[in-house]
Amino acid sequence: MKKSNRRPRRFGQLPWRHIFPAVLTFLIALPAGSLELRFRVSGIEVESGGRILAGLYASEEGFPEAGYEVGGVIIDVSGETVEGVFTELPPGRYVVAVVHDTDGDGTMTTGFMGIPKEGYGFSGVEEAPLKPPKFNKAAVELRDDGVVVVVPLRYM
Numbered sequence: 001m002k003k004s005n006r007r008p009r010r011f012g013q014l015p016w017r018h019i020f021p022a023v024l025t026f027l028i029a030l031p032a033g034s035l036e037l038r039f040r041v042s043g044i045e046v047e048s049g050g051r052i053l054a055g056l057y058a059s060e061e062g063f064p065e066a067g068y069e070v071g072g073v074i075i076d077v078s079g080e081t082v083e084g085v086f087t088e089l090p091p092g093r094y095v096v097a098v099v100h101d102t103d104g105d106g107t108m109t110t111g112f113m114g115i116p117k118e119g120y121g122f123s124g125v126e127e128a129p130l131k132p133p134k135f136n137k138a139a140v141e142l143r144d145d146g147v148v149v150v151v152p153l154r155y156m
Contacts, residue, residue, distance in 0.1 A: 060135030119153035128154035
């Protein structure tokens with residue numbers, strides 16, 4: 001039997017060239033933190049009652065279609081202005097899209113030629129346009145907590 005010239009390893013002599021990349025990979029994979037995005041919906045027609053449906057989009061893929069949201073909040077209408085919050089978000093660019101669901105069907109009701117019968121609005125724009133804005137125009141940057149987005153509603 002051949003005798004080994006290798007000495008037993010002590011704690012201070014661990015193979016760091018193999019351990020360091022594994023530790024670095026683990027640290028990179030950890031979440032960057034959970035942030036909150038607060039939003040304030042203004043210009044609500046209170047006499048219509050109903051609920052505010054807010055959807056959060058994280059990319060232009062599917063924006064603003066239902067089913068592509070990364071989060072959603074439902075708020076009962078209690079005044080001309082209501083507030084909500086999306087939690088546990090990573091830093092990034094987001095769009096808040098809002099519908100004043102007056103008939104309680106959970107969707108935006110449209111009439112002739114697709115014209116909305118209920119109020120709607122988007123973050124990042126002062127007044128909701130006649131058609132949805134591009135994602136990049138309506139997106140807000142979320143890097144720190146404390147961001148409050150104002151979403152004014154438009155009724156046709």
